[in-house]
Amino acid sequence: MAILSKYKLDEYQYGVHVQKGDQLYMMSEKKIYFGKWITRRKEAIIIIEMSETIAERQALFYLEVNGHDNIIRTLGYVENSLNLTIFIQEYAPQGDLADCLMDNQLNITVPILVEMFTQVADAMSYIASKKIVHGDLGCRNVLVFQLDSSEKKNNLVKITDFGLARWIDHPASNENELDIPIRYCAPEILRNNHHSNYSEKSDVYSMGVLIWEALSNSEIPYSSVADDKEVSRMKLNNNKLTKPRSCDDKLWNLMKNCWHNNSSDRPTFEQIKERLSNMKVSDNRDLRSSVSFHELPVHYEYELNVDIAMHNLLNGQFGRTYEAEWISREERSIVLIVMEEEPSEYEALFYTNFNRHDHILHTFGFVGNNRGLILLLQERAPYGNLQVLLRNGHYQPSQFVLITIFLQIVEAMIYVISKGIVHGNLCCANVLVFQMDPSQPTKNLVKLANFGLAHKNDPSFVDDRRLPIPVRYCALEILRSAGQSNYSELSDVYSMGVLMWEACSKGKVPYESSITNSEIRQRKLNDEKLPKPFMCDPQIWSIMEECWLNEPTIRYNFQEMKKRFSDISPDSIQTYKYELNVNVKQKRSLNGNNGKFYEGDWIPKKGPPIILIVMDEETAEQEASFYMKFNSHPHIVHTFGFVKNDLQLIMLLQERAPYGDLQTLLQAGTLDPSGKVLVAIFLQIIEAMIYIASQDTVHGDLRCMNVLVFEMDSSDPTKNLVKLTNFSMACPIGHHVSNKRMTDDLMQYYAPEIRQNENKPKYSELSDVYSMGVLMWQACSKGTIPYGRDTKDGEIQQRKSNKGKLSQPKQCQNKLWEIILDCLHSQLESQYNFAQTSCTMKPKPVKSPEIPKPVYVKCDNCKKEFLDNRLVDHKRTCLPKHSTVNNRYELSKFVQCKNCNQQIPSDRIDAHKGSCPLKSRSVFGSICPCFSFFRSKNY
Known part of the structure; x- marks a missing residue:
């Protein structure tokens, strides 16, 4: 970025100065990793990789306020060719303030919180002096670097995340695209989201909410209300947050000052800092709620x-x-x-x-x-808990056995709810297994355990015990309240849905890619749902989804859930059609680039050659759904289905291409196709793509490697058969592009609009057309990797953006090259779709000369119709119908000649037949009166 030179930021290199560790956080255009110095530097660091879009929005703000002690420090940047802005920043070992408060592992007293508020106000005063509005103040954006319960001055926090920041003097170019943190922002922004309403005072309002949130143990503002739109209406109707439990009056008065409806009446950050610095508060946060504790017996049994x-x-x-x-x-x-x-x-x-x-x-x-x-x-449960059994593969229950297990848990929950209690921690780890049989439902017995987080079944009841929150499993309303309220039967129903997901996912951890509770909470509150488990029956999945409805009152209760499960018939459950070592067997490993491929055999031997593909769990079901959707097309590889196995693997059964993929054959010279053969191959691929596009789908990965060859002949176009494979990148037309889907090895094939993230491009048929052009270039170049195998992504993008196009292969005919160039056109409106590309590629048929229709003319004498070129002959023998001439044929009877159709006097017919000019001609003349026309034209 050009701005880096202005701020004199130190430059570092991957592999020389720093190395990237495990991923800490991810969104579509921003990834955060743990970092480690290779040099002698010791401070803990994170590495932030930002796309061009994110960098333009955030990077400058980080650098502009980089010198303050209470703002996240950017230590340097990493030079790269990926068109990314990569910052090295200091790492906060305690996470963010919301995380610390929610985990309840550390004793953060009110005096310590006041010290933290003072540091935040100092940082915000500095930000305001730079004419910057932060726009997203909240505990989640305050990082905790030091915690010391014995000395408040030893605590250190810093502000981060400038994703919604803006300059006070300059409206944001993407103003309409920026989100509004409805629960935290000032009401004037809700009334009119216009740049003029953003100011230091709008950030001051959010500061008041941040103080309220921290004193409420990280509770989300207006936590009892699920809908943000309803929260907006409440705030516009002057519905303020209520005083936190056991809150000091001086802090409460400060909060109310921050929330003045008239922004000019709110204090500045400098004034807030001054008030907090002089504020004396006591720590009374340890007062317990009305929840009592069980008295242990005097005499034990x-x-x-x-x-x-x-x-x-x-x-x-x-x-x-x-x-x-x-x-x-x-x-x-x-x-x-x-x-x-x-x-x-x-x-x-x-x-x-x-x-x-x-x-x-x-x-x-x-x-x-x-x-x-x-x-x-x-x-004691002889088999332990359900989570461990599922994870280690010791228990692989069928779908109907899982339904039996779910029903047993639901039965227990119906009983629990009837006693006015909620469990509060439903998950597979708290389900103990006493009997298990993976195929016989009646031979399974589970029991619910661990009631340490049990609560009263009353969403309005406030529980200040500061219990840990099972963030991955709990309902959204529990997250919003930071575990202090909103507990009900319906919050346990939500957790039951996550438990079912976990069981159907073989014990997989929900939201496993996230490490911190804060990130998990944010993902869930952003309405990110868990994906459908692999091979999960649609009936079970439907019940799960309804457990996760945002509004608790529209979820099913446990009685209704019991009925839903009881209504599922065993015959309606989806099952595997094939089973390893029963219908098919796995043989030697094959070389493949789209997963692990194995040669397969039928048991007993029958049918076409087959392969077994071991698939990635995250993408298997979606990818397989595309295979099955397009299974009937002659130029798309045939998929038989999934294969049940005891190896904890996801196996897909497909037909095997006897010659392998097109790229390998071309590179090895095994197939050296003529121009006509190449066109025949391209037309087959295009036919497949026309069908795929008609189903509102893009393939997303068109290249020679993903074209399988079933029949091949280098010279005869009719003796070639290819089929398209690998739907790992397939998605619906109109699907937004995300960095998660874009891999470095595909950059050579992507359309330019897919690499340009500024306007959130969407996949379209034309993005596949571009890739088809690259595929054709590759095939004409004997399988050569476009732009070179080792070319870096950034260089590829640079060459594409600079109109550095691929050059015409030596063996590519000019007509075909024109078609390839049409596919590679950078302007979408100038590109053909697949159907149009097919038309331009197919040989033009030779037109036959048009044959005029026979013209009939009516005879003036007899009023009958004859071919115009026969009328003259007819008139020689035709007599006027009412002739007064004394003619010897006048009273004669006329007979029609079968050869020439002329009317001949009956007494002359025999003589005429002997001399009829059409008698000696082909039989076609008597059948088709047009024949003489063809003769005359020499056809």
Whole structure:
């Protein structure tokens, strides 16, 4: 970027000064990675890769305020050829403030928070002095670098994320594209999102919301309301946030000052900083809510080392779990749980009163001991928890077995809800397995466990226990309240949907690509739903999706969910048509670039040659759906279906191309096609693409490698058969391009508009037409990689943007080259679609001369019609119908000659037949009166 030189930012290089680590955060045009210095520098760093669009919006603001102690520091940039802006920034080890408060792992007192607010106000005062509006103040955009509960001055926070920032003096060029943080922004912005309403005072309003959020334990403003539009209406109707529980009056007054409807009445950041610096507050945040705790019994039914022996430590999901055994009685297997603190009144109910349900873990009671421990005695599940069994592949239940398991959990939840309690932590780890059979539904038994996060079934009840929040599983309304309220049967229904997703995904972690709770929360609040699990039955998927509706009141309750599951018939469940070592067997590995390919054989031997493809779980179902959708086309590879197996692999069964892919054949010289053969091959690919485009789909990866050859002959066009394969990049027409989909090895084939992210381009048929042009160039160039195999992405983009086009291959005829150039046209409106390209490529048919229709003329004498070239002959013998001439034929009877159709007097017919001029001609003359016309034209 040109701006880098202005700010004298240090330049670094990958592999020389820094190296990129694991991904920390990702959006379509911005990725954040852990970084590590290769040089002697020691500070912890992150690496931010920004597309050109994001960089233009954010990078300049980072650099403009780079010198302040409470603003994220940018240490340098990485030079690259990818057209990216790559910053090296300092890493905040404690994460963001929202994360810290939500995790509840650290004791952040009110005096410490006031110190943090002071630092934020100081940073914002500096930002305002630069004529910049931050536009997105919130706890999520305050990074925590140091935490010290003993000395408040040792705490350090810094502001980050300038994604919505703008210059006060200059309207943003993309003003209409910027999001509005409705719950945090000033009401004047909601009334009219115009640049003139953005000012230091609009940021001051957000500062008041940030203080409220932090004092509310990271609760999202207006957390009880799901719809942002409703929140906007409330704010415009002057509906203010309520005072946080146990909030100091001085802080509450400051918040209210920040929220004045008239922006001019709000304080400046310098004034806020001054007030906070002189503010004396006490820490009263540890006041407990109305939730009481269970009093342990004076006399225990069980005593350690008298009734129960305690053995080895196990991997428990809550508390510390130990093996145990009975000393004086014969009972079921048991474990001892060491609890960290007394159970709440809600949790204790499950261990005392609610202990007799078939699908709730049985608790015997508390165990007396002289070690000062809180020991809970429970039955032991012989197979452990469902999550571990699914992840390690020890349990691979069929879809109908999963339905049985879900029904058992739902039965338990119906019972729990009937007691006025919610579980609060539904997930596969808290489902214990007592019996399991992957194929027989009746031979499975699970029980619900771990009620440590149980709450009252009342969304309005406020619980200030500061319990940890299962962010990956909990409902959106729980996230908004930071776990303090909004608990209901319907919030557990949401979590039940995530539990089902986890079970159908073989124990996969929800939102596993995200590390921090803050990022997970943001993804969920941005309405990012979990994807459909691979091979999940549509009926189960439909129930899952309805569990995740944003508005709790329109979700099903557990009784309704039970009915939905009970109505699913075993016969309606999707099953595998093929099974490994039953219908097909896996043989040697083949070389392939689109996954792992294996030679396959039918059991017993039948049908065409086949291959087995091991697919990536994230893309398998979508890719396979395209294969199956286009299965009937003669120039698209035939897919038989998925193959069930015990290897924890996703296997797809397809026909095998005997000659492999077109690129390999061309590069090896095994196929040296003539120009006519190439055209025949291209037409087959285009026919496939016409069909794909007619289904509102783009292939997204057209190249010779993805063309399979089933028949080949270098000289005879009719003896070649190719089929299109690899739908890993396929998507609906109109799908937005994202960096996640764009891989470096495909840059040579992408249309220019796909690489230019400024206007969020969409895939279209014409983007595939461009790739078809590159494919044809590659085929005419004997499989050569366009722009060279080792050419860097940035150089490819540079050559394309500079109109550096591919040159005409030596063996490419001029007519074909014109078609290729039409495909490679940079202006979309000048490109042909596939149907038009096909028409220009097909040989023009030789036109036959037009044959005029026979012309008939009526005879003036007899009024009959004859061919115009026969009328003269006819008139020689035709007599006028009412002739007064004394003619010897006048009263004669006339007969029609079968050869020439003339009317001949009956007494002369025999003589005429002997001399008829048409008698000796072809039989076609008597059939078709036009024949004489063809004769006359020498056809």
